[in-house]
Amino acid sequence: MDIARIIQIILFIAVAGGGGFIAFKKFMEIRVNILRGKEVEFDPADNGQRWKNMFMIAFGQKKMFKNWIPAVLHLFIYVAFLFTQIELLEIIIDGITGSHRAIWHVLEGSFLGGLYTLIINFIEILSVLAFVATIIFLVRRNLLKIPRFVKPEMKGWPKLDGNIILYLEICLLIGVFCMNVGDKALQAKGVYHETGTFLISGAFANLFTGWSTTALMIMERFGWWFHFCVVIAFLNYLPYSKHLHILLAFPNTFFASLKPKGEIANMPAITKEIKLMMDPNPPAEEPADEGEPAGFGAKDIEDFGWPTLLSAYSCTECGRCTANCPANQTDKKLSPRAIVMAVRDRAEEKGKNEKEKGKEFDDGKSLFDYISKEEINACTTCNACVEECPININPLSMIIELRRYKIMEEADSTEEWNLMFNNTENNGAVWQFNPSDRAKWVNEMES
Amino acid sequence: MSTQVPLMSEMAAAGKDVEILFWVGCAGSFDQRAQLVTKAFVKILNKLEISFAILGEEESCTGDPARRAGNEFLFQMMAIQNIEVLNMYEVKKIVTACPHCFNTLKNEYPPLGGNFEVIHHSTYLQTLIDEGKIKLKGGGAYKGKKITYHDSCYLGRANNIYEAPRKVLELLDAELVEMKRCKTKGLCCGAGGAQMFKEEEEGGIRVNQERTKDVLESKAKIVAAACPFCNTMLTDGIKGEEKQDEIKVKDIAELIEESML
Numbered sequence: 001m002d003i004a005r006i007i008q009i010i011l012f013i014a015v016a017g018g019g020g021f022i023a024f025k026k027f028m029e030i031r032v033n034i035l036r037g038k039e040v041e042f043d044p045a046d047n048g049q050r051w052k053n054m055f056m057i058a059f060g061q062k063k064m065f066k067n068w069i070p071a072v073l074h075l076f077i078y079v080a081f082l083f084t085q086i087e088l089l090e091i092i093i094d095g096i097t098g099s100h101r102a103i104w105h106v107l108e109g110s111f112l113g114g115l116y117t118l119i120i121n122f123i124e125i126l127s128v129l130a131f132v133a134t135i136i137f138l139v140r141r142n143l144l145k146i147p148r149f150v151k152p153e154m155k156g157w158p159k160l161d162g163n164i165i166l167y168l169e170i171c172l173l174i175g176v177f178c179m180n181v182g183d184k185a186l187q188a189k190g191v192y193h194e195t196g197t198f199l200i201s202g203a204f205a206n207l208f209t210g211w212s213t214t215a216l217m218i219m220e221r222f223g224w225w226f227h228f229c230v231v232i233a234f235l236n237y238l239p240y241s242k243h244l245h246i247l248l249a250f251p252n253t254f255f256a257s258l259k260p261k262g263e264i265a266n267m268p269a270i271t272k273e274i275k276l277m278m279d280p281n282p283p284a285e286e287p288a289d290e291g292e293p294a295g296f297g298a299k300d301i302e303d304f305g306w307p308t309l310l311s312a313y314s315c316t317e318c319g320r321c322t323a324n325c326p327a328n329q330t331d332k333k334l335s336p337r338a339i340v341m342a343v344r345d346r347a348e349e350k351g352k353n354e355k356e357k358g359k360e361f362d363d364g365k366s367l368f369d370y371i372s373k374e375e376i377n378a379c380t381t382c383n384a385c386v387e388e389c390p391i392n393i394n395p396l397s398m399i400i401e402l403r404r405y406k407i408m409e410e411a412d413s414t415e416e417w418n419l420m421f422n423n424t425e426n427n428g429a430v431w432q433f434n435p436s437d438r439a440k441w442v443n444e445m446e447s
Numbered sequence: 448m449s450t451q452v453p454l455m456s457e458m459a460a461a462g463k464d465v466e467i468l469f470w471v472g473c474a475g476s477f478d479q480r481a482q483l484v485t486k487a488f489v490k491i492l493n494k495l496e497i498s499f500a501i502l503g504e505e506e507s508c509t510g511d512p513a514r515r516a517g518n519e520f521l522f523q524m525m526a527i528q529n530i531e532v533l534n535m536y537e538v539k540k541i542v543t544a545c546p547h548c549f550n551t552l553k554n555e556y557p558p559l560g561g562n563f564e565v566i567h568h569s570t571y572l573q574t575l576i577d578e579g580k581i582k583l584k585g586g587g588a589y590k591g592k593k594i595t596y597h598d599s600c601y602l603g604r605a606n607n608i609y610e611a612p613r614k615v616l617e618l619l620d621a622e623l624v625e626m627k628r629c630k631t632k633g634l635c636c637g638a639g640g641a642q643m644f645k646e647e648e649e650g651g652i653r654v655n656q657e658r659t660k661d662v663l664e665s666k667a668k669i670v671a672a673a674c675p676f677c678n679t680m681l682t683d684g685i686k687g688e689e690k691q692d693e694i695k696v697k698d699i700a701e702l703i704e705e706s707m708l
Contacts, residue, residue, distance in 0.1 A: 066631075262605025263554035267519050271559060274523050297517065326635040326658075331651030378648035381515050381640030382600040387631050403517030417516050420644040424521055428507030429473040430644060438471075439503035441482045442452040445489065 005098045012095035012228075019232035026239040030313060033351040037306030042255075050254045053392070058253040063390040067320075070140075073133035077169065080130035081246070083123045087176065091228050101183075104195050117196030124180065124200040127173050134169045141166075148319030151328075153338040158242065158317055165243045171230045178223025181205050185216045245316035249391040252314035255307040256392035261383045264400055269294065297404025299366045301347045304401060311393040312343035321385035321395055327378040334378035336385035336395035342370035343398060367402065373412065376402045451493055455500040455536050466498040467566075468533070470543035470552065473508050474675035480682065481544075481675035487704040488544050488568055494707060495580050499542070505532050509551040516641040523559065526551070530561035544568040544700060546601035546674045547639070553606070567602060568700055569612040569673045576618055587706035589619040594702075595626055595667035597658070597681060598633030599674035612673045615699050619706060621669075626661040634658050636684075638676035659684030662694065670696045 056062045061078065064071040086103070093102040104116045141149045141162055149162070180201035185208040186192045198205075208216060238244050259265075298304050321336040322328050328335050346367055353361050376399050385395045406412045413421070420430050428435045458465050469492070474481040492499050510525035533541075541563050543549050553565035566574075575581045596616060602608040609630045616623055628634040637647065637654025647653055662670055662685065670685075672678040681696045 260550075260554050260606055262550040262601055264514055266555070266558040267523075268558075270519050270523050271527075274520070274527055278524075278527065296519065324632065326637060326654045327648070327650070329634070330637075330647075330654050330657050332648045333650070334648070374648050377645075378650070379640050380600070380635045380637055380642050380654065382635035383604040384600075384632075384635065387604045400515070400517065403515075404519055405517075407517035408519060413516070413518075414645050416645040417518075417641060420512060420516070420641065421518055421521055424508045424510070424513050424525060428525075429477060430508055430512055431473065431477055433477045435504055435507075438476045438506060439452070439454070439501060441476065441485055442450075442501075442503075444482075445450045445452065445486050 009096065009098050015229065015232060016092065016095065019236060023232075023235040023239070026236070029351055029355070030239055030244075033301075033347045034306050034309045034313060036302050036347065036350065037304045037309040038302070040305040040307055046258055049258055053256065053258075054250055054254040057390070057392060058249045061390070063388075063392075066388070066390075073136055076126065076129035076133040077137075080123070080126035083119070083126055084172075084176070086119055087123055088228075088231060091224065094224075095228065100192065101195060104193075114196065117198070120180070120195070121197075121199050123176075124198060127176055128200060131170065131173050134166050134173075138163065138166050148323040151319060151322055151335055151337070153335055153341055154317070154319070158341070161241050161243075162317070164237070165241060168230060168234055168237065172227060172234070175223050175227025175230055177201060177204070178219055179227060180223070181208060182216050182220025182223055185209055185211065186213065186220060189213060189216070191217075242315065242317045245314050245391065248310060248314035249316075252307075252311050253392050255310060257394060257397070261386050261396075265397065267296070267404075270296070295405070296408040297406070298398070298401035299368065299405045299409065301343060301350060301367065303405070304343070304398070308394075308398060308401075309343065309347055312340050312347065312398075314391055315340045315344065315393055316391075317341060318390065320388040320390065321393075324384040324388045326380055326382055326384065332374075332378040333372065334375045336399075339371060339375065339395050339398050339402075340393060342367065346370055371402060373406060376406070377414065379403075450489065452489055453500045454503045455538075456503070456505065458500045459536055464498070465500040466540065468536070468538045468541045469499045469501050470541050470545075470548055471501055471506060472543060472545035472548040472675070474679075475544055476506070478675060478679070480678060484544055484675060484678070484698040484700055487698065488700040490704050491572070491575075491581070491700060491707065495575065502532060502536075509548045511547040511551045512641040512644055514551075514555070515639070516644075526556055526559050526561070530556055530559055533561060533563065538563055540564045540566065542566045542568055542571045544673075544675070544698070546599040546605075547676070550601045550605050567606075567608060567611075567673070569602065569615055570608060572615045572699065572703055573611040576615060581618070581703060582708045583618060583620075583703075583706045584708055587619055589621040589669065589702060589706060592621045592669060593624055593665075593667040594619065594621045594669045594671055595624050595662065595665045596629075596671045596673075596699075597626070597636065597662075597677055598629060599672070599677050600633070600635050600639050602673060603633055604631060612671070612699050615703060616671055619702060624665050624667050626665045628661055634661060636674075636677040636680035638680050643676050643679075653684070655680040655684035656687055659688055663688065663690065668694055669702070670694060671699050671702060672696055673699050 061071065061075060064074055090101060090103045094100060107113060107116045140146050180198055181204045183192055184198055184202050184205035187194050188205060188209055191213055295303065301309055317337055319337050325334065325336050353363055379399045381396060383396060423430055423432050427433055455468060471485055475485040507529055508525055509529060510522035513525065514522035541552055543552065546567060549565055549567040552563065594616060596613055598609065613623065634657065635654060636658055658681065662681065670681055672681060678696050678698060685691055685694050685696065
């Protein structure tokens, strides 16, 4: 093995190992942040349905197809991403062993000869489609300014984040094509072994036959290294980006609630208190105290169940929730996406505080430094946001928990709601009517 | 035909079984507009000689608005009281004309010990139609008229009931048109989540005004609702556009009752 090849192997392992390690550390930090949420019990009997949801909604993109234009464009990028993993696997094998197109060698020697050419062609065609889709996505975000991409919460970093991902995707595609075009041109010169016809890179390779072998080798190596370095950069970028959804959409669709959307989660702690209160013969002894009494509702991220925090990290800020929110459509301050983004931002802030200032540090802040009462009080609980989310995030459940905190811990209601509460409690009706008049309409019918 | 609206307590005292409990709800009991829907539904039940009863004074708010506003204590107090009453009468089957009561009774009472078969009146009417029990007058009042159906969030997205109310309307032989935002994309009327009981937060226009735009665009002369709160919101929205003489908001029970033999 020549020196250049050995240096390349060492460099590759350094980049892959170093880059992978830094990314892994950040992913572990996110895991810790998510697990700051409360423990949640899952019924193993639901697992079948949960796997099915993950398969249909995350893997199968079922809910994306409510809007078919972005769905098809997204599908190109998604499928290209999935299949490019085969090429990435080959890059990793080649990088570590110093081989060249290892998978071709393996397949060519077997009964699967020709499969390699088929796979690469498939990836190349998908890559062109993904390239077109990426350009259209950039146009939709920056030139057409599709309303959901230019809402207030998308100013600054979220907007830049969206564009960076698209630029990185273009970089990945440039890398793959440089590599394959260079390779095909070198194959034509007899430098590399023939791997069959690559429809797209083969056609482009014809433009480069005039180049010297050295120039083509540089082009091929540049493409190979560039693609891999962008992959590593991407991996390190993911945990800071909305693009984390490419990974977390899968667990999120698995852990998302299976209950009817109309059902708001019960609070068993309150049931216990009310049953005690209403019991004419309360038990003589106080039931054993189960540790510190938990507060009601959510003031900060620890008050949510961990799957809620997972869902906040899974959000890719597409804004379908906000675009379909009746409050947002009538220019109220509420945007369900902004709620989800705030939960993630607060989780990140908590993680950062702990890392920099220790576990005991309290910054005196809460989710209400991110989310106002005006926002949560504008919700009609219509479930449009829940229905729309392509990966089953539930902004409504977050809003309800925040409302619970405001009402039950801070008694921070509105006058009108207080009146409704009083009527409900005293008259058994939401309005101020005498309970004995509840069936008065019957008399009107009979007369 | 005389009106029969027996109370559950009377029926129990007389040792008589009832087939269904009609849960009237606060709107159906006290709101003047919703009372008309209650009466229409009772007339249908009476015409078909279906055995039912109401709780009367023993019925209380299900707690839906309290829970959605964040007052879980109050919700559970109401729920537990109601469940006690319902269990005392050994109620098996509940029908209600309010999607909010429907959702709460059906989905939110079981974890608190209230297990009943809960049916919204749209589904109930559809069953009666399917069984051939509801027969309409020839050339009914709504034949050929443009009707649009407004999806209630608590039937549609909350409980996946989109078809039953539409099936009921089909019987009218009217021209059913859809608004541009319908079914899973149906726009809320603005009342849910306890908004009915407070001023809207600051913003551009009211949600019901936004929804009224869809109504006007559909060119329908009748908006069919299946929820007392949607009914109020849409009626107000249409009044706001001064179209109340041209466009009427009707509950599906009213449309059926008016056309029945």
